[in-house]
Amino acid sequence: MLDNLTQRLAKVVKTMRGEARLTEANTAEMLREVRLALLEADVALPAVREFIAKVKEKALGEEVIGSLSPGQALVGVVQRELAALMGADLGAEASQLSFAQQPPAIILMAGLQGAGKTTTVGKLAKYLKEQKKKKVLTVSADVYRPAAIAQLESVTKQVGADFFPTTAADKPVDIAHNALDWARKHYHDVLIIDTAGRLGIDEAMMKEIAEVHGAVNPVETLFVVDAMLGQDAINTAKAFNDALPLTGVVLTKLDGDSRGGAALSVRHVTGKPIKFAGVSEKLDGLEAFDPSRMANRILGMGDILALVEEARKGVDMEAAAEMANKIKSGGKFDMNDFKAQLTQMKKMGGMAGLLDKLPAQFQQAAGNANMGQADKQVRRMVGIIDSMTPAERAKPELIKATRKRRIAAGAGVQVQEVNRMLNQYEQMNTMMKKLKGGGLMKMMRGMKGMMPGLR
Known part of the structure; x- marks a missing residue:
């Protein structure tokens, strides 16, 4: 996500932090780097100009000049x-969906x-149902795109709505009238209306969506835009x-190989908050x-809060506490436990998903490691x-040469891979033995402290 921009800005941030004092010359040099990084990322020129002007004004103000650590203050x-450019100045409530109307709350896309x-x-x-x-x-x-109705029916069924x-x-x-009538009669809290898109903006499209909007008066009208469009995203957003009286923006495909400038300039162009970001193809x-x-993520500072949220969603705390108690009371960490650990990591978004949320120095430490390969x-x-077999999972020491060959054949891999996996299990097992004296329970309590709402 925004890899190029993150790398450029993380480098600038590192330089800024190292400055013992700020002068007009070194501040101008840093701002030039920031400006180039933003333009390379396809951020709209008016947004870049306004951003640089605001940073310059504050960088040469008392807040930074009088600071004991001016480099840190400038960061x-x-x-x-940067946060204000993406809508932080609108307030925390602006990025929330509004349900302030008699149910159902109507969301027009x-x-x-x-x-x-x-x-x-x-x-x-799925988000509204679960969160x-x-x-x-x-x-x-x-009613124009072939299979659009069937596609929505399919994804809706997959998420259980x-x-x-x-x-x-x-x-x-x-369609909008009938769906609203049905939603009222069946006590739905939210009605989401998917509208027709075109390959380009045309008068007929805008007239039709304005008519749908007028017919149902939605509480939220969200503009969905592809982050990979670059400058075209800005023109589309403006149109x-x-x-339409838009209430917010949803950025999609932020996980793609995009420069991601739309994320930084679409709010500037529309004046509307970005409410959601699509960060993977999964539902x-x-x-x-x-x-x-x-x-923070763009500046290479990572997003530890998002990492904790992923852990909260992905980690089965009851199962983890059970395993902690088992090991504390002298039980053995077996292959079933090892599999549970691997499954939980997958639930947290895999190696690539976790790395994306870590600060730049951790990402650099990972070097050019192929995270897709690691997930595979x-x-x-x-x-x-x-x-x-169940017996082998409970007692991995039973697995000798003939069993290894059978397991490799069953999994469709080479025997060397079975050996490698057994070595990794042994490393984990050794670590678990060290935590036998209650260390793991302390670690679990620490995790609970990091995750509000867990008891």
Whole structure:
């Protein structure tokens, strides 16, 4: 995510931190680097100019000049202004969805074809159902794109929300009215309407979506934009903002190989907050957007809060505490426990997902390691364990040459891979033995302290 920009800015941040005193000359040099990094990332020129002007004004102010550590103070200024550029100045409430109306709260999704609107509807339905405990109904008013209705029905079923069926012969305004009527009668908390996109902006499209908007008066009108569009994203955002009373933006494909400038300039162009970011193709790959935390990630400071949230979602604390008690009371860490550890890591987004949220120095320490390959290796290790008998999982010491050959054949791997996995298990087992004296329980209590709401 925004790799190029992160690398450039992390380097500048490191230089800034090392400055014992700031002069107009070295500040100008740093701001020139920041400006180049932003322009390279496809950030809109007006947004870059405004950002640099604000940082310069504060960098040469008393707050930084009078600081005991001016380099650190300047990093703080850059972080705050970067967060403001993405909407932190609008306040924390601005990035929240509004449910301040008689149920159902209606959310209208707008954007070009290919931006990922339909998948985003499914991701949003899952988010609202699981995070906000809402009863969600989705409906497709896209009567032009082949299979659009079937696609939305499929993703809605996958996330366990309700779907209102329509046909390509129906009129979009009638679809919206009928779905709203159904949602009211069946006590849905939220109705999400997926609208038609086009390959480009046209008058007919804008007229149709404005009519749908007028018919149901949604509490949220979200503009879905592909972060990989670069400067085109800015023009599209402006056109939709002029045609519709947008309440927020959803950025998709931030995990792609994009320069990501849209993330920094779409708020500047529309004046509307970014409410969500699509960070993976999976249906749980939608994050509530936090400008300050995104600024930290862009500056190479990492996003430890997101890492803790991933752990909170992915780690089964009861199972972890059970394993801690087992080891504390002299029980053995076996292959079933090892598999559970691997599975939990996968749930937390795999190696690549975890690394993305760590500060730049940790990412650099990982060097050019292929994280996709590491995730593949984890899957293979789980496959090897699945090829073992219950007795072998409980007592790995039973696994000798003939058993290794059988396990390798069952998992479709070479015997060397089975040996490598057994070595990794032994390393983990040794570590667990060291934690036998209650150290693991202390570690678990520490994790609970980091994760509010866990008891």
